Amino acid sequence: MTEPISQAAAGRSQRCPRWCTECRDCDTGPGSLRARMHRGRADTVHLYDEACLRVEAQVRVAFWDKSPDWIGTDPADLERPYVEVSVSSHSGLQLSLSPDQARHLAAALLHAAHAADTAIPNGTTR
Ligand SMILES: [Zn+2]
Structure with missing residues (x-):
């Protein structure tokens, strides 16, 4: 979602x-x-960006509590609480994932991490 955030709220509300x-x-916008x-x-997860510089990724749950007229402006699976990933690199990468997409990404990361852990330094696998 790219709409501007115009005002910081004082804190939690009863709808939180x-x-x-x-x-x-x-x-x-007006009206x-x-x-x-x-x-x-x-x-917070520490990563390396495309220039091999250490950056931080922030992972959290997020939810847009929209007025009824605005519901449907995002994909249906982002109209409920979702997972937000923000990377502090110069590219400012921000991802929005449904819970299922987040689980699939986590599984893919674990699979790749296991493959990397078992790789022999010359690039072949055991
Ligand atoms: Zn809240």
Whole structure:
């Protein structure tokens, strides 16, 4: 979602999911529809970017609590709580994954990590 975040909220509201630690209101323009972004606590993972510089990836649950008129502006599986990945590189990569997509990515990462762990240094496998 690329709509500008226009206002930081004072804190949690009664509509916050129990995992919410950060809320922000969003306007889309004059006379526009509104939404509130709920985000959970981030887990930080250190990575290397394309230039082999160490960067941080923040992984958290997020949810756009939208006005009824705005529902349907994103893929259906992002209209409910989803997983947000933000990378602190100069490219500013941000990914939004449904829970199923996040599980598939995690499984693929584990598979590749296992293959990397069992690789022989010259590039062949055991
Ligand atoms: Zn909230």
